[in-house]
Amino acid sequence: MTVSAEWSELPPELNMKTTRNPKELQAVLEQARRKGQSVGFVPTMGALHEGHLSLVRASNRENDITLVSIFVNPTQFGANEDYAKYPRVLAEDMKKLRTVKVDHLFCPSAVAMYPEGYATFVEVRPRLSNILCGKFRPGHFRGVATVVAKLLNIVGVCRLYLGAKDFQQATVIRQLVHDLNMQVQVRVMPTVREKDGLAMSSRNRYLSPDERRRAIAISRVLFALKRDLLQKKGSLVSLKARALGELRKNVDRIQYLEIVDPGTLESVKKRQKNMASLTACFVGKTRLIDNVIIRA
């Protein structure tokens, strides 16, 4: 996909260059950096929503150039997960991206990212990747770490924008960037929510009207837990049990609801200054995650 004649007649802020070729993107960004331009990078799997757009806006505030990638990464999906049916709506996504300033859009093919004979994987382990979501999605964070390492090597020196909704993912990527000495600044931006509190997610479009209504419980329970913890309305154990009970009434299956240290992601045994409550649960067949930071 290259810039069509039609596009190049659009005003510059609406005129994003699109490439599917990693080497081509490397060359373009290298040139930009040589001119002293800073690069902000927003990696996505498409099916964009306001959360993604908020990352683009954050990037625009801090960088000369903003790059968005759309790539549904096969290596981070389990065998029984939704890789095949994950929403792929490029035209719709590009329309949304034209409402904000995006300089480059990178949409590689799966075969460009993982050619025949591909053999290299990056793992952030064992503590970080095998708990919480990692426990229920074996290999998921290895896939995430691998594709992010690849994307960051293609993009080069940059600021990287991630959403706080994927809290564990952001923690894994922060560690990856630090451990592998990448010249990347990681910026984690606040979760964007619907008016009723539901965290925005590409997977929300899977929900039936009934499921959508029940899904509100997730954020409601997490915010109630935060309030109860801050107001010391009971022990950690009892408040967590109450939250689980309330959540169970509304969703179909709970994978976990944990109160953790936001740095290490390890379960908190007693109240501490900074905590995060994280949950993953199914509403119908749709797996949703959410989290709330708790600062005493």
Add this chain to the structure above:
Amino acid sequence: MTVSAEWSELPPELNMKTTRNPKELQAVLEQARRKGQSVGFVPTMGALHEGHLSLVRASNRENDITLVSIFVNPTQFGANEDYAKYPRVLAEDMKKLRTVKVDHLFCPSAVAMYPEGYATFVEVRPRLSNILCGKFRPGHFRGVATVVAKLLNIVGVCRLYLGAKDFQQATVIRQLVHDLNMQVQVRVMPTVREKDGLAMSSRNRYLSPDERRRAIAISRVLFALKRDLLQKKGSLVSLKARALGELRKNVDRIQYLEIVDPGTLESVKKRQKNMASLTACFVGKTRLIDNVIIRA
């Protein structure tokens, strides 16, 4: 370690800047690249010999700036291997490097490379890392891939110089660089040998005079095997058996002697155009490796 007053009075080609700090090196190289200078990188574990110096000379021919790293990487040594006693002779190494042009010397500490809480590993698997040396040194190539990924992220866009003696290592690193989209050109330079044919290696200094004499058999057997293969003096199986017999007479333990495809490192079942014979064996307590490329 920073440049001493004494050094800065040396002529420029003898005046290499030394740093132990990854971020400092990143900044220096970034500045060089901004001036349009190309960077050649020679990663080593020190105990330098003519093989390493040949890599430095190759780098000097193709790049504006040459960087040498000296880092005995703990993650690539097994529990019962020679990490603790691996020769660390920095003063001697620096003396040798002053006989060639080296612009930067990078000698990070183990804790700078693997700080408390370090958790990220890079694996090139499973075929490439679990055969040949990988079979006898579990985790070795994971350690190599991890430290090379780190070093390359510190160094950035560069040409990377590796010795052909570590044939499997070069193959693993070539795959790593390709798979992770690193902006690095890998150059594998010919093995440098002693006059009697022994491949130069930092570990040769472990050899007693008797062991040193017996070690000659390794290259002699590989070159004889090459000649016999090219002259079709017998079947692949019989020639390999003869080579193994001859090697066994001289060394104390053979881990493997294989005839492989130089691209995939898979064992060759019948004669083909390009092959490589690789061996790893012990002379006394010292593990030595060598290989010879066979082009019909």
